[in-house]
Amino acid sequence: MPQRLLAVGIDPAKHVHGVVAVLYPDRIVLEEQVPHDLQAMEALDARLEQLAVRHRAVLVYGIEDHRQYGQSWMRVLQAKGRQVRVVNPLWTRRQKDFYGQDKTDLVDARAIAAVVLRKADELPDATEASIDAATLREAARMLEDLAHQRTRALNRLHQLLTTTYLPSYEQCFGKLGRPWALRFFHRFPLPQDLNDLSVAQLAHILLELSEGRIGPHRREQRRAVLEQRARAILEATEPVRRLPKTPALLLRAELIRQLCEELLTSHERTLRLKRLLENDLLPRTGQHLQTLRGVDTVLAATILGETGDIRRFRSRHAFAKYNGTAPASHSSGGKERHTARRNCNHRLKRAMWLMAFAAVRHDPLARAYYECCRQRGLRPVEAIKRVARRMSDIVYAMLQEGKPYDPARVQASIAARLQKQAPGTGGTSLNGRNFHSLGRPGTVTVPNLRSYAQVSDQARGFPQPGP
Structure with a gap:
């Protein structure tokens, strides 16, 4: 039988924090407001530890705003070795709809605790890297x-x-x-x-x-x-x-x-x-976004700061929705429509667009992909959208692995996806010889990229151009 959880939701604010502790299924065992004071936070953590021992439960904290007003909580809880989960605000908003129209700090904290109670194993940990990401975000915005x-x-x-x-x-x-x-x-x-x-x-x-x-x-x-x-x-x-x-x-x-x-x-x-940023904080992250063409210190800090922990995105598609490079689907009555995604991180969306413009100018692979999209009848803005979506996938992979940008690896990935998803489409068939030639830098052919553009657009949700 799995051990019980004592889920603690924290709604941080400037002066007073709302804290609610919940046991399964939805039993509130603690509900109060705590001043923004380190001693008060440590005292509350000690009381919650006693509650967890009394109910034979594992103490797990959930916090929504862990990169601003919640940083004081992060210092206290990490010093004591507590489990702290980062909660997506979208999930808490959905949970608050279940509780009604009331809007208070305690209702917000209760919604955060309910999300932790149900999704504790799926939520990412709030680590020291998240504090570094918060600092990067503030520096980039400054x-x-x-x-x-x-x-x-x-x-x-x-x-x-x-x-x-x-x-x-x-x-x-x-x-x-x-x-x-x-x-x-x-x-x-x-x-x-x-x-x-x-x-x-x-x-x-x-x-x-x-x-x-x-x-x-x-x-x-x-x-x-x-x-x-x-x-x-x-x-x-x-x-x-x-x-x-x-x-x-x-x-x-x-x-x-x-x-x-x-x-x-x-x-x-x-x-x-x-x-x-260049000498201290960016090397501390272990990322190599500046190996991409056109990504300087400020753009790398913006991407890392606005993204935070990449593990909180379950796939590259979820990351693309967050940064706005994936289109929004509005389908009704059998008719499909795709529009620009407005509910996204607009700073991150702008960064992806800037990366796309730089890649089209300086990266031969991105330039060939852009020209293929243009030959298929797409307008320049639509073609840049496809390149930005491609840059989102590359950034997602780089942040997950912590490795520099490798054009040869991207070319090999294109060849593998062509061979798996659309064999024989386009001008050149993908036999073993072509596959190995695509794995070497500078040997990508336009017909292969045209097939890849058609397949990848379908996979990413972009509408196909008319004849």
Whole structure:
């Protein structure tokens, strides 16, 4: 006879947590609210341990939000070696519908406990890796916020410089967002500030502002390059420097200085976060997503942070539904319709699309697959959808195995699926010779990929194009 479970559902919040303990079939043995305090959590865990001993049951915790407000619970429970399960919010919402329309923290905790009671063996464990994933997610979202703030500040800076320097400021530096360009306009927010400066003096100032990084030039060539740039700046701003300074211009100068300070601070914060991610946290995960073409530090952190523990997805199809690359089916009356999936993780969906665009540009296998989809009559957006679904499957396999991306292995998988699901379709038959040739990089043929595209679309739920 299997041992009884004492399922404890925790609904974490900022100040007070709802906790409900349930015995089979649905008997509540504890129901209370616990303040967000480590001592109170440890005291409650001791009481729950006594309850488990009294009822001869195994103590199993379930938590829904284990990567934000639930992290304090994770520290307490992991230190005591408790079993902690991660509960999918979709299941708790379905369970709450069974309890009625009431919405309280205790009802949420009771629904979490009921899910743990029924699915304890199927739920993934909340391990230390989940805390690392939560940190990655917060860092990736912080980098995304910094990028948005930087874009807004750059747009405002462009507007202000257009009213002070006129379009001549675009001739001074190639890209306004570079640090030495921002330092320059922070020091010279108005063109009138350049008056009384010679070419040699401005070249010396440019060398200080660039901190010695002015491109692949030798030391003896730097002076000539900087003098040439200084002469170009003075010549481009000469008509504007003749205008008088007004109180409005002085106020705009202060606005330009503040925007430059904000952009320089944002640039420094971004570099520090990327450095910590690349050197410390990403290697700690043991994953190699950056071996995929077009996946940088920020995109890898986004994928790992938003995905969390890959074991919570029972298959690659479930992962594709979560990241939005699998279409949603709306069928009725014998008619089948497929639409874009809206109930998904949109940050992860955007990451898959960015990976698909990069793969089409740089990966020969993805490019050939994209061209085959186009030849079958699909529009460019529909073809990119297929590539994004393919990238979802690759990411799922890489996260499960923790291995780098291997194009030869993907080609061999394509050949094996063709041989198993659709032998003889397309232009070239898959005999032993073709199978081994597909296993080598750079030998995939377009007819084989066209057959694979048709088979994989049917397996993934995508509608087939008309004749």
